[in-house]
Amino acid sequence: MAPGLALIAGGGRLPRVLAEAAQGAGRDLLIVGLEGMVDQETLAAGRSCVVPIGAAGRLMGVLRDEGIQDVVFAGKVRRPSFKEMKPDWRGVKFLAKIGAKALGDDGIMRAIIAAFEEEGFQVLPVDQVMRSLLAPLGPLGRHQPDERALADIRHGLQIARILGQADVGQAVVVQEGLVLGVEAIEGTDQLIARVGPLHREGPGGVLVKIKKPQQDRRADLPTIGLATLEGVRAAGLRGIAIEAGATLVLDRNKLVEEADKAGLFVVGVTVPP
Numbered sequence: 489m490a491p492g493l494a495l496i497a498g499g500g501r502l503p504r505v506l507a508e509a510a511q512g513a514g515r516d517l518l519i520v521g522l523e524g525m526v527d528q529e530t531l532a533a534g535r536s537c538v539v540p541i542g543a544a545g546r547l548m549g550v551l552r553d554e555g556i557q558d559v560v561f562a563g564k565v566r567r568p569s570f571k572e573m574k575p576d577w578r579g580v581k582f583l584a585k586i587g588a589k590a591l592g593d594d595g596i597m598r599a600i601i602a603a604f605e606e607e608g609f610q611v612l613p614v615d616q617v618m619r620s621l622l623a624p625l626g627p628l629g630r631h632q633p634d635e636r637a638l639a640d641i642r643h644g645l646q647i648a649r650i651l652g653q654a655d656v657g658q659a660v661v662v663q664e665g666l667v668l669g670v671e672a673i674e675g676t677d678q679l680i681a682r683v684g685p686l687h688r689e690g691p692g693g694v695l696v697k698i699k700k701p702q703q704d705r706r707a708d709l710p711t712i713g714l715a716t717l718e719g720v721r722a723a724g725l726r727g728i729a730i731e732a733g734a735t736l737v738l739d740r741n742k743l744v745e746e747a748d749k750a751g752l753f754v755v756g757v758t759v760p761p
Contacts, residue, residue, distance in 0.1 A: 492516040492556040493617070496547075498525045498563025501738055502614070502711055506562045507533040509618040518554055520547060525565050541565070548607055559604055560612045561597075561707050564675070597707035613705040614736060621740075623756040625732035629744040631753040633727060636664065636691055641729040643667075644696030645759055652700030658710045661725065663693030671697075676712075677719055684723035692724045698731035698759050705734070712754075713738035714746065721750050732756030 493515045497503035503519070503526070510517045511534060519536035526538065539547045551559070601611045615622050633641060640662040647660045647667055657671030661683045669683040680695060687693070697710045712730060720728055727747075730737070735756070737743060747754050 492518065492554060493558045493560065493612075494551050494554070494556045495519045496559060496561045497521045497530050498561075498565040499527055500564045500711075501713055502736065503527075503530045503563040504533050505621070505738055506560065506614060506617055513617075518551075518556060520550065522563075522565060526563065530563070544603070548604075548609075551609065557608065557610055558612055559609050560614060560617050561600075562614055598704055601704060601706055611706045614709060615705070621736040621738070623730045623732050623735040623737050625756045625758065628737070628740070628754040628756065629748045631727065631748065631751060633694070633729070633753050633755060637694055637726055637753070640665065640694045641696055641755075641757060644694060644729065645698065645757070648696050648698045649701060649759065652698065652703065655700060655702075658700060659695060659697040661693050661695050661723075663688055663725075664690055668693055677715060680716070680719035680723050680725070683725075687724045692726040694727055694729055695720055695725055696729045697735060699734045709734060709736050711736040711738065712743075714743055717743055717746055717750075717752065717754070721752060725752075727753035727755065729755050729757050731759050734759075 493510055495503060495507055495510065495517060497519055507517060507519055507530065517534050519531060519534050521531050521536060521538040523538050523540045525541065531538065537550060539550065604611050643665055644660045644662040647662070647670065648658065651657050651660065651670055659671040659676045659679055661668045661679065666688070668686045669679050671679045674682075676697060683693070695716075697712065699710050710730065712728060712735065716728065744754065
């Protein structure tokens with residue numbers, strides 16, 4: 489059997505997809521759900537336990553007891569209150585150590601990964617566990633962006649890159665050169681819902697989503713799925729542009745089928761330097 493793997497799981501569908509893939513590849517998997525974040529469906533996908541998000545000592549103790557060295561992070565994790573974190577002594581020590589790094593999600597994740605590595609664990613990127621999730625370059629379905637949509641995509645890539653450099657978010661919605669909305673702490677689904685009422689006359693806008701330039705691939709790669717596509721359709725947008733080779737696409741076959749039915753494009757693009 490392949491070496492043991494711990495899946496540190498937040499919310500959403502990604503952890504379940506990853507759990508199924510790891511088990512299908514013959515890995516001895518332990519799902520460690522973050523309390524208040526993880527979905528019950530994820531916990532039911534295999535051998536599992538739940539720990540408070542701040543209980544770093546307890547979490548690492550569980551992994552050592554199981555003889556696990558390989559770790560992968562997946563799923564949505566909202567910023568918790570201190571009360572929700574329930575930090576143990578190691579968690580308090582970690583929070584004191586990261587200090588100003590807590591100002592941005594990217595900084596926090598880099599600090600968490602470094603803490604695991606200092607303790608002898610190997611943190612793997614999601615795409616190493618399931619490479620087929622990565623978006624390819626070019627259209628994923630029958631529909632492709634026209635020249636107007638391509639112009640919005642180019643503008644969106646410029647804005648998204650600036651957002652990422654500032655560690656604000658990964659996504660932006662652009663319609664005919666106008667930025668209808670940018671992603672912040674609310675997440676991509678809420679961004680899409682927010683820009684729906686801002687839709688202007690003429691061709692619909694485009695959702696552009698890329699990873700942050702400084703982002704560690706082992707944490708929080710941009711992800712889209714069926715819920716993203718349905719939100720885009722409901723908001724009157726024309727399609728989705730995602731960074732090829734750096735964006736995870738869940739339920740790809742079904743997503744492409746639904747996009748084709750709805751007349752929406754989903755395209756993998758290269759982010760200019």
